[in-house]
Amino acid sequence: MVSEKVARELPTLRQVAAAAGVSIKTASRALNGEAHVAPATSDRVKEAASALGYRRNLLARDLRAHAGADVVGMVIADAANPFYADIALAAGAVLGEQGLLLFIGVSDKDPASEERIISGFLERRVAGLLVVSSREDHPQLRSEAERGVPTVFLDRPARDLAVDEVLFDNLEGARAAVDHLLEQGHRRIGVIGDLGSLPTHHERIAGVRRALTEAGVPVREDLFVTDVHDADGAEAAMRGLLTLSAPPTAVFTTNNRMAVGALRAVSRRDDLPALIGFDDFELAEVLGMSVVSNSPAEMGERGARMLLERVRGGSGPSRRVRLATELVVRRSTVTPLERSGGDDRAAVTGRRSPDAPRPEPPVVRVRSGALSPPSRRGRGRRQP
Amino acid sequence: MVSEKVARELPTLRQVAAAAGVSIKTASRALNGEAHVAPATSDRVKEAASALGYRRNLLARDLRAHAGADVVGMVIADAANPFYADIALAAGAVLGEQGLLLFIGVSDKDPASEERIISGFLERRVAGLLVVSSREDHPQLRSEAERGVPTVFLDRPARDLAVDEVLFDNLEGARAAVDHLLEQGHRRIGVIGDLGSLPTHHERIAGVRRALTEAGVPVREDLFVTDVHDADGAEAAMRGLLTLSAPPTAVFTTNNRMAVGALRAVSRRDDLPALIGFDDFELAEVLGMSVVSNSPAEMGERGARMLLERVRGGSGPSRRVRLATELVVRRSTVTPLERSGGDDRAAVTGRRSPDAPRPEPPVVRVRSGALSPPSRRGRGRRQP
DNA sequence: TTGAAAGCGCTACCAT
DNA sequence: ATGGTAGCGCTTTCAA
Numbered sequence: 001m002v003s004e005k006v007a008r009e010l011p012t013l014r015q016v017a018a019a020a021g022v023s024i025k026t027a028s029r030a031l032n033g034e035a036h037v038a039p040a041t042s043d044r045v046k047e048a049a050s051a052l053g054y055r056r057n058l059l060a061r062d063l064r065a066h067a068g069a070d071v072v073g074m075v076i077a078d079a080a081n082p083f084y085a086d087i088a089l090a091a092g093a094v095l096g097e098q099g100l101l102l103f104i105g106v107s108d109k110d111p112a113s114e115e116r117i118i119s120g121f122l123e124r125r126v127a128g129l130l131v132v133s134s135r136e137d138h139p140q141l142r143s144e145a146e147r148g149v150p151t152v153f154l155d156r157p158a159r160d161l162a163v164d165e166v167l168f169d170n171l172e173g174a175r176a177a178v179d180h181l182l183e184q185g186h187r188r189i190g191v192i193g194d195l196g197s198l199p200t201h202h203e204r205i206a207g208v209r210r211a212l213t214e215a216g217v218p219v220r221e222d223l224f225v226t227d228v229h230d231a232d233g234a235e236a237a238m239r240g241l242l243t244l245s246a247p248p249t250a251v252f253t254t255n256n257r258m259a260v261g262a263l264r265a266v267s268r269r270d271d272l273p274a275l276i277g278f279d280d281f282e283l284a285e286v287l288g289m290s291v292v293s294n295s296p297a298e299m300g301e302r303g304a305r306m307l308l309e310r311v312r313g314g315s316g317p318s319r320r321v322r323l324a325t326e327l328v329v330r331r332s333t334v335t336p337l338e339r340s341g342g343d344d345r346a347a348v349t350g351r352r353s354p355d356a357p358r359p360e361p362p363v364v365r366v367r368s369g370a371l372s373p374p375s376r377r378g379r380g381r382r383q384p
Numbered sequence: 385m386v387s388e389k390v391a392r393e394l395p396t397l398r399q400v401a402a403a404a405g406v407s408i409k410t411a412s413r414a415l416n417g418e419a420h421v422a423p424a425t426s427d428r429v430k431e432a433a434s435a436l437g438y439r440r441n442l443l444a445r446d447l448r449a450h451a452g453a454d455v456v457g458m459v460i461a462d463a464a465n466p467f468y469a470d471i472a473l474a475a476g477a478v479l480g481e482q483g484l485l486l487f488i489g490v491s492d493k494d495p496a497s498e499e500r501i502i503s504g505f506l507e508r509r510v511a512g513l514l515v516v517s518s519r520e521d522h523p524q525l526r527s528e529a530e531r532g533v534p535t536v537f538l539d540r541p542a543r544d545l546a547v548d549e550v551l552f553d554n555l556e557g558a559r560a561a562v563d564h565l566l567e568q569g570h571r572r573i574g575v576i577g578d579l580g581s582l583p584t585h586h587e588r589i590a591g592v593r594r595a596l597t598e599a600g601v602p603v604r605e606d607l608f609v610t611d612v613h614d615a616d617g618a619e620a621a622m623r624g625l626l627t628l629s630a631p632p633t634a635v636f637t638t639n640n641r642m643a644v645g646a647l648r649a650v651s652r653r654d655d656l657p658a659l660i661g662f663d664d665f666e667l668a669e670v671l672g673m674s675v676v677s678n679s680p681a682e683m684g685e686r687g688a689r690m691l692l693e694r695v696r697g698g699s700g701p702s703r704r705v706r707l708a709t710e711l712v713v714r715r716s717t718v719t720p721l722e723r724s725g726g727d728d729r730a731a732v733t734g735r736r737s738p739d740a741p742r743p744e745p746p747v748v749r750v751r752s753g754a755l756s757p758p759s760r761r762g763r764g765r766r767q768p
Numbered sequence: 769t770t771g772a773a774a775g776c777g778c779t780a781c782c783a784t
Numbered sequence: 785a786t787g788g789t790a791g792c793g794c795t796t797t798c799a800a
Contacts, residue, residue, distance in 0.1 A: 010531065012793055012794085013793065013794065014793075014794095022770080022771090023770065023772080024771085024793095025770075025795085026771075028794075028795070029769095029770085035769095036769055036770080037769070037770085038769065038770090041769085053527035053531065055503075055507055055528075056507055057507065057509065057792090057794070058504075058507040058794095059446050059447040059508060059509055059792090059793080059794090060447050060792070060795085061793080061794055061795070062443050063441070063444050063776050063777065063778085063794075063795095064794050064795045064796075065795060065796085066776070066795095079463070079470075079472050079473050080470050080473055081466075082464050082466060085463035085464045085465075085469055088463050089463050089464055089490055092490050092492070093492070096500075101501065102489065102490070103457075103487040103488065103489060103504075104463075104488040104489070104490070105476075105485065105486065105487060106473055106488070108476070108477070116480075116485065117485065120485045120487075122439055123439055123441065123442040124442050124443060125441065125442075260666055263667065263670050264669070282615075282644055283644065283647065285648065285651070286647050286648055286651045286671070287670070396776090396777055396778085397777065397778065398778095406787090407786065408778085408788095409786075409788075410785085410786055410787070413785095420785055421785070422786090425785080425786085441776090441777055442778095443776090443778090444776070444777035445777080446778090447776090447777085447778075447779095447792050447793065448777080448791075449778080449779060449780090449792085
């Protein structure tokens with residue numbers, strides 16, 4: 001009948017000290033492996049601690065030890081997108097090596113949620129922040145960032161903040177994709193893009209425009225569908241494009257969500273336009289989809305390293321890193337012109353009677369900004 | 385030349401109070417929206433706070449307010465697997481509605497890392513724990529769980545802990561998959577499975593065995609490849625199976641990682657075995673892959689709700705929930721017998737000249753454990 | 769090698 | 785409606 005809450009109280013250092021018959025300070029020293037403690041005493045304290053089920057209270061420690069916090073907080077927009085998950089994984093690995101813990105909050109693209117998460121981190125005095133922002137402005141971060149809470153923005157720049165950033169070379173990447181389509185002879189090129197408010201989107205669209213303009217090909221705005229929110233929206237957008245009287249002969253999708261939607265729309269159809277996307281994804285190779293490949297793992301790693309420098313006290317002006325992208329050509333953008341006749345449909349899980357396998361290695365070219373070693377290509381999955 | 389660290393100190397409540405010309409306690413009340421504060425006073429305090437860039441210190445608050453913590457910690461094994469990401473997203477949504485924040489730590493399948501993350505949460509006195517464990521035992525959690533830190537295990541049971549659990553009906557799901565293969569006339573059925581130490585794996589393999597045994601079909605252990613770690617391993621395993629003198633006519637992959645690997649191995653080959661996997665995945669429909677579908681979103685949601693009850697003080701014995709799975713039949717398991725001739729290869733991104741589209745709606749049957757409403761089917765993506 | 773006391777920033781309790 | 789004081793669990797002086 002005694003409240004079950006009682007059992008929920010964890011023992012304190014004081015209780016451990018009492019049980020071991022030493023002062024609280026000695027217990028503290030023993031448990032933290034500090035010097036100047038007799039081995040026998042230390043053992044006694046440790047035994048008492050584990051007997052009582054002691055677990056140090058980092059709230060108290062960090063409060064007292066000021067700053068402290070061996071935690072880095074990260075906000076990502078969409079956990080179900082492996083792209084962000086890979087960034088987080090790589091960042092966590094780097095941070096973990098340095099003894100820091102990475103805690104991730106998922107905003108699900110909701111600006112209000114992002115703000116709550118960041119506040120939660122800040123109010124708990126994390127050592128630093130890694131953010132993939134879904135917001136256009138960051139008023140709450142202004143004073144913090146200026147005050148010096150180390151912060152690194154990933155994938156999407158913070159227009160209103162002077163913080164370190166790691167971005168992809170979106171413009172060059174998109175331009176490379178469209179250049180490739182142009183080389184294949186396409187002139188009616190469509191685009192399926194996500195929220196127009198995203199800087200990444202802007203840059204990619206700018207790349208498309210530049211490629212077309214420089215090639216002297218008219219920019220067919222009527223074939224650009226933007227402000228698409230997710231894969232479902234992209235699927236609808238693609239269907240829409242296909243019903244036009246003069247549908248595009250090639251479509252560029254601005255990220256992996258858009259690509260998935262577009263793929264769904266063309267699944268099991270035969271009047272396919274050529275397809276190329278920004279962001280490599282796990283099954284792109286299986287599906288034979290050409291992409292502008294980038295390395296989320298590299299982004300996470302670089303971001304974490306930059307953050308570490310700041311956490312360690314590094315100062316100096318904010319930096320912006322642009323990571324190179326790479327064009328990976330697969331079957332989806334091989335035009336009839338280049339094909340030597342015959343059947344080169346993607347046969348994946350559809351079963352059929354025996355037939356000869358068909359080689360056709362992907363063509364790969366490196367493009368865009370420098371600053372990074374020639375990243376991995378092809379399969380497009382992290383390989384640590 | 386003054387240390388830049390100085391600027392990093394945030395103002396305290398005391399400073400805000402001083403600036404507003406009130407006592408520290410009044411400032412506290414005003415900032416927390418408590419009663420008994422004159423509106424004018426309250427405004428003055430709030431102004432002072434924002435002018436100084438005040439941000440409350442939750443370390444201090446939670447330390448004092450005891451327990452407290454409006455944070456739930458979650459550990460997942462693999463962020464890049466959308467399956468876990470979906471669980472986390474759904475759990476975060478439920479928790480967020482209730483005013484709790486979800487912080488996620490990624491263990492990357494490393495037991496030591498999992499332990500560090502859980503310790504990190506516990507030492508910061510989180511309100512509860514959601515864990516997808518990569519460990520076989522959980523000594524560090526024994527005393528905590530018994531002491532009453534609310535904990536819910538997801539997807540994988542905690543053999544050594546009496547905690548709430550939300551699991552899939554793995555055995556029935558796997559059995560349904562193999563029953564389906566058997567109905568299609570297959571007798572040489574192979575399996576590609578992940579780490580044998582995982583309870584999920586055991587249960588799924590048990591389901592395979594039961595289906596075969598009940599059908600009086602010999603269990604071909606030589607066609608079972610297990611302890612595969614990732615998609616790359618699965619790819620190799622699949623290649624291995626295909627080079628056998630008498631390769632399996634059908635292969636069951638025990639999770640989405642294994643499925644991806646298997647798909648890579650059979651990509652662009654024509655001598656494909658039938659393929660069915662456990663876990664639906666985003667592009668399964670596009671690829672025409674049959675699967676035993678489950679709902680990670682439902683798992684996350686149920687888990688979060690169970691945790692909430694405990695956090696709110698709910699007691700009682702630990703509960704185990706089994707979520708139903710569903711068989712989704714697509715092209716990859718349609719045998720020649722059933723096909724009405726003609727070409728039904730999966731044409732996805734391979735381009736070719738016009739031809740008639742081919743319908744072929746997925747056949748769907750519900751199977752296995754109850755407890756959940758007939759979940760979504762087909763596309764297999766969350767739709768909140 | 770060990771201990772006593774002060775205090776981190778906040779809230780709870782009791783005054784006024 | 786407002787303020788003082790004690791104290792959360794720990795670490796940091798400074799002594800012993």
